[in-house]
Amino acid sequence: RPSPAFPSIGLDTMPKQENGQKEDSIIQNDLSESFEEEVRAFLSDEEKLHLFDDLTKVNPVTTTTVLKCLQARYAVNLFYTNAGCSLVALNPFHPIACLYSPELMREYHVALRPQDLKPHIFAVAEQTYRNVQSQIDPINQSIIVSGESGAGKTWTSRCLMKFYASVAASVISPKGNETVERIEKRVLDSNPVMEAFGNACTLRNNNSSRFGKYIQLQLDRFHHLSSASIQTFLLEKTRVAYQAPNERNFHIFYQITKGATAEERLEWNLPEGADYRWLPNSERNLDEDCFGVTRDAMFHLGIDRSTQNNIFKVLSGLLHLGNIQFSNPVDESQPCELEDKNKDFVKTVGDLLKIPVEELLESLRIRTITAGKQQQVFKKPCSRAECDTRRDCLAKVIYAKLFEWLVLVINESIYGDPSGWTSFIGLLDVYGFEAFPENNLEQLCINYANEKLQQHFVAHYLKAQQEEYAAEGLQWSFINYQDNQNCLDLIEGNPLSIFSLLNE
Template sequence: MIHRYHSDQKAHPPHVFGIAETALCNLTRRLDKINQSIIVSGESGSGKTWNARCLLKYLTMVAVCNPGGFTPSPADCIERRILDSNHILEAFGNASTTRNHNSSRFGKYIQLQFSRGNHVVVASIQTYLLEKTRVVYQCDGARNFHIFYQMLFGANERERRNWLLPNVLSSDNLNYVPLNRSEDACNQKDKQDFIVTKQAMCNVGLSRSQQQELFKVLSGILHLGNVEFISDDVTGPCEIDSEKQGVDTSVNAAAQLLGLDVDALTRCLAFRQITASHKRRKSVFMKPCIKDECHTRRDCLAKLLYARVFDWLVGFINDSTMARSWQSYIGLLDVYGFESFSFNSLEQLCINYANEKLQQHFVHNFLKAEQDDCQSEGIPWQFEDFTDNKTCLDVIEGNISIFALMNQQCKLNRHSDPSSFCEFLLDTISSASLSRAHISVTSPAFVVHHYAEKVTYQVDGLIEKNKDGIPAELVDLLKISSKKFVQQLVDANVTSLQVIDLIIFLSSSMLHHETFKQRINSPSKTKGKKTTSTVVSKFKNSLDSLMATLHETTPHYIRCIKPSLECQPDSFDNVHVINQLRACGVLETIEISATGFPTRMLYSDFLKRYELLIRSNSEDVKDLDTKSKCAVITNLVLAEADKENKLKSFLFGKTKIFLREGQLDKLEVARLKEFNLSAGVIQIWWRKILATKSKQEAAVVIIQAGLRGWKVREDVKRRHEAAHVIQYAMIGYSIRLHQRKLDEQLNELNSDEFADSDVQECNDEQSQQNNSILSSNNQRYLL
């Protein structure tokens, strides 16, 4: 399936792989905004997390580079790490709700980073708003985070002893994790998932000792939930309820697992520190807490530990999967879906606010921007009506909004009455997107008219959750832990881990943004003033940074539609599906896509990429302007198709060319053909050069052989002549030497007075013989 969509996505039905291939093609073509973002949105339980897995699988498999032929390839290792990190985050950040069995209780933006050759180098992850309250409280039908159940059902006996987990599982001995022993199938799945989670931890680089310390902290959180207090008086001091079964065991186990002293832990939970300042003097004293305050401090400690564990995991995964250098990226945004439960608090408000921001990004980028661009470029357009959610966003994040009034209430630093704050909220904000709750709702609440549906938010506990106050004495207690891992979790440098990750994550894509530079370089206007850091403020800032990143990329949308509310197979609710399509603007999107021009390019960018299509054309276009050259290109490639279509496939604006769906692919095919033709011409000439060079080399060999033969013959001839000269000189010398000896003998004979005539004749004959030999030798030499 992956290879089919990678080879030709247009030949197959629309699919999530087709969206991934489109983003990858845009990244390769480097048109306009090179970096890409794929935004997966929809209701809770509509399949966003599963689609994000498919996108990761597709992109990591397609963008493979293994020039060395290694087994496994580097790309396979990167793919394994990315997918394993995603599984770990799901185990620690997902939970079962009444609407979804694997609901993401946090948002994540995974940035797949590509090299210059468009191959996946590695990835980085940015997370948003972990639902910490789920650690200490779950509504009916919901569960805690998956990792707790995986530990309880998947740990072996040795691990249970090391982590001090209870051996008997019942619904009474773990307050933070209510268990249902009748769900055998679910328990077996948790057991199998725990094996996968531990293996994934090993694959991303977590050592066995780090895993052990991590699970000990999680077990300590579970034991903290069983710590209960008792008081003789409602407003009197509290102490550990030792009479209740298992409480003392849980206190000792929590202290041992977290490396704390038992007395220090109980004292820190039962007393709160108060600092009083008078002029130059500062007094610090401890005040006993009432029962509810003790339980609140216990829950605060558990949420603090789990949040720091989650942040530490994200930081570790980023350290092991982030690349130092990369060229471009594709971002995958998987956030929590739109939620509406029977009881909705701050978590649902932030989640739905994030979905409102994404809906606004979709409306402005796809619907409104399409119409505005056509209008500014002078393109005829029949304007469509679409729902803009700006009014709802103003109610949530405006100058006078829910967030602003909540932050103002937190600055007062006093206990707020839910009924008073609800009335103050409704009286202050006047908007059609905010109304009073139905009369059937007895607790203080208000209704926000979201793009998907109306949601009722309970005010009770809203301000306290927004404060997210962490008592300093709890942090100081963890800092003196005997466990180095616990100290590392609460270290000052780790507290801002998410902010540091955000800065690193956005530095590559935002530092060139002028407003971002000004924000960094300009001095803070609030210098010297104490600012209140609330949950909604931090979440809004991180979400604004995310939206700025999305605006710097080319977005692609995947809208997940939930078939029914039952979460059962073969169940399709027509009314529910139609309501989702209308609320998300899918119907308007289909209509605009059918009549609109999704591809818009500046004339200069268009000509820069497709100018080669007219280089081989006989028509002289040197004197034409940029727009006319673009017209020549479109007429060459797209004019034939327009003769059969009622709608023109391209239009020319003032500064841009507008192309309908599918026309860009035709241009890319024509461009590829020109490349292939040019490659063929280059190959022909190169082969000719190679053939000519081969013939030249053969001719050179022949010439070299003839020259070497001639040189050898000349050398032999010269040697022969030299030998003849030497031979002649040697023969002459021998004859002269022999003649000298004969003359000496003749002289001796002449001196003898008794020599007879025969001797004289003999000498004369010998002399004539020598002269004849000498003359014959001279004549032979001359010949």
């Protein structure tokens, strides 16, 4: 819930745009000189910069003064800074001892006023929890974690989940069944599974989320975790069949090829050291390659070993599918040809995906067209390029369906009847802004989602707040900010925009 994020202190010295009125240029020059002087004066006290634990206390507020304060705090291992009612988190890029310990969680949880303790993600978490529990005005809450790719959103979301799993732990075993894992364990176990299947190593982040996620933690009337639900957005399924230079496929493919036992290698047809076109940079070993963690978490979520076995066979089938390559036929009226080596791949794919080889080859190489009044069916051999596209599409569809199914199973495992919960805390962790040397439709969609979040922030904190001040007749000079509405109009506007043209 918004509280005044930008008190007027400090802002009245900023170059002003009085409700759009233009000021005399001489006065403006004077103002900007004195303003620059103030910026210099503020920055000159270097020793004190790290003491600003709330960016609204920075005066004057400029990009430089704000960044210098954050930098000074980073240098002394202070990674969290308040900015009014939001929290700025910097990524330490290495584990910091005790920063997320159970003792610290407790300290924030039992504090009389958690917001008076050092800025921390646990202070936000606790305040959110208290808002939900409020006797006077209880209200459901959602925490939006935003930032560029690699900023630490997923890490932060995991910390928040751990916090609630600890302070709002369920009281009795779910459904009275001791063999079922407790709800908080299942919620936490959903992370390694979803990250194995939905995260990948990119140029910006070794563990980059390639999907958006909104998880709702549902609380009973005693404010204990009783159930949860997960909604995912736009999995970047193209990655299954195409990985940009120096990037990797989804983690799970590396996990199965590195972590399978000798017996499983035989059953899943994954001989040690085999080459797969869709498995680039597999010589790089990452922490995220740990297969055991994923398997155990799947098991705790109710996916038994035999179902897991089937899933891994399908994944192996996709890797072999990627090795199938076509060549142009001598006779153009015939389907594209396969080299002898490729024939083995097709057979393996058929075995692993349980598709008869003939059917598989037909769907990859032959197009069926239905035309005319009689709805006649024609079959036409596809060109080599079309066969490649069909192969890639098949892999993408299967992988996306598998991911969808996993989310469904996870949701079943954490589901609770709505009569059993009265309030919720939502956590939004989406893929962050990214710009690569070469960008695709995925980057456009990812960045569009982030522009929308930014607009929510702009509208909520800057526009609405200032309009409220004006409406209440407060002495308030409007502060300038960069509104990204123009950018959104360009992408989604009506009638003409990038998306409307793409749709056309």
